[in-house]
Amino acid sequence: MSVFGLRTSNPAFTNYFWKKSKSYSSNKMTLGGIITKTLFMLVLVCCTAFYTWHLFFSGVVVKWHTSIGALVAVFCSIYISYKHNVAKYLLPVYALAKGFFLGGISAYAHKQIPNLPFQAVGVTLLTFFVMFFLYKWRVIRVTKAFRSAIITTSVTIFLLYFIRWIFWWFGISVFFLSGNSRFAIAFNICTAIVASLSLLLDFDYIHRYLGKASKEREWLATWGFLITLIWLYVEVVRLFKKITFR
Template sequence: MAFNSKNPFLSNKRFSSNAVSRAEEVHEAKIIDYNQEMTLSGTINKTAILFLILCGSAMVTWWMAFNGMNIMIPAIGGAIVGFVLVLISAFKPNLSPYLAPGYALFEGLFIGGISAIFEAMYPGIVINAVGATLVTFLVCLGLYKFRIVKVTEQFKSVVIAATLAIATYYLISWIVSMFINYQPVHHGNSMMSIGISIFVIVIAALNLFLDFDQIEKGVEQRMPKFMEWYGAMGLMVTLVWLYIEFLRLLSKFASRD
């Protein structure tokens, strides 16, 4: 599974050896009727579809929030269902054509809700977070495409280890705060908290390189067509994580004014 600060997700972003072997087994056994193979253009198209679904779904809770409706149930429910769908997809990548759109739909409810909450507190923050996420994505894509940043095995190990460390820290902080009056160091707007947010954003951005690399390798290995949805879903998970972290960082700066 994979992790983000609010709704942790981790390993679905990568074509793990387990996922790849399962996909190859399904493809070779011809259990499902996917005669075509994974392509880069197909993965890009699927990513665009998921992005549109997520944005459309986010507009629902956004509209509800600014019309005085209760958004907590759809937002929290969307986060939980989205998390479950990611977990299922991690073990059953052949179901990604069905699970990925569902993830985008339900995660959009969560994104719309949390965005509306931040926007109400700090007007203008959402457009800045969206812009920062888009710029980060494009910069990382350019660095990867022109091989300025190369995804080596050592690079993967460092990024995965850092991501797991962040996930573990968030999880432990959340559990501890449930039982005692404890405010994790990444909360608040202290310089330490801001520094942690910047570090997390850097690691989230580095995960984009892993996503690009795994999608490219999936195309080279001629994976079955359904892996386009799997790769697109993983990329969306990373972008959602990155966007939420930008929201958190910008809110810390805004609260210091």
């Protein structure tokens, strides 16, 4: 999907979501604005994640917290996709809901493998900065072919996850998505790599349109970073669990 002639795998940066708005503002997108909003949203994610974590280790069943949080986050994403002007209102709700989801899966992972979530957070942050410097130093150049490859791979991965979810309702397990075989681990490594490379496309878009896109688009840029970072974190958690129980 294109963005002003560019390509990105992140749904928050597609041509549809970044089309010209009917209202125009003299205020333009700034890096400081994106960083501030992203940090604030991450704080909200951490608040509900820590709350769910506390409930879990207090003996409370957090299955519904995790499930409802995931559903609310999906609903918010879909609504933001169609009504991008409400991003600044729904993004805090999305962040809080995602926190419930992440808190639940993280607590369960920590119970199975102590300190795994903290290791996953460290790997996610390290990957973020590595990708940033790789982009900054032009070690990896975001070309048209690169964008197309990441888009195609990302779409394929999400389709496979959707199929897995459908099969799950019928009690069918997809071995290379749910198991801990060598093939499953290899697949998980590939998804983590794709999630990491998606950050480069996000950096590229923001770099090109700083000072050009309207100020309110910072909310969509923030949403895009949250999607990618959370996806990467979840993939790292899944990978560590598979390797541990191998």
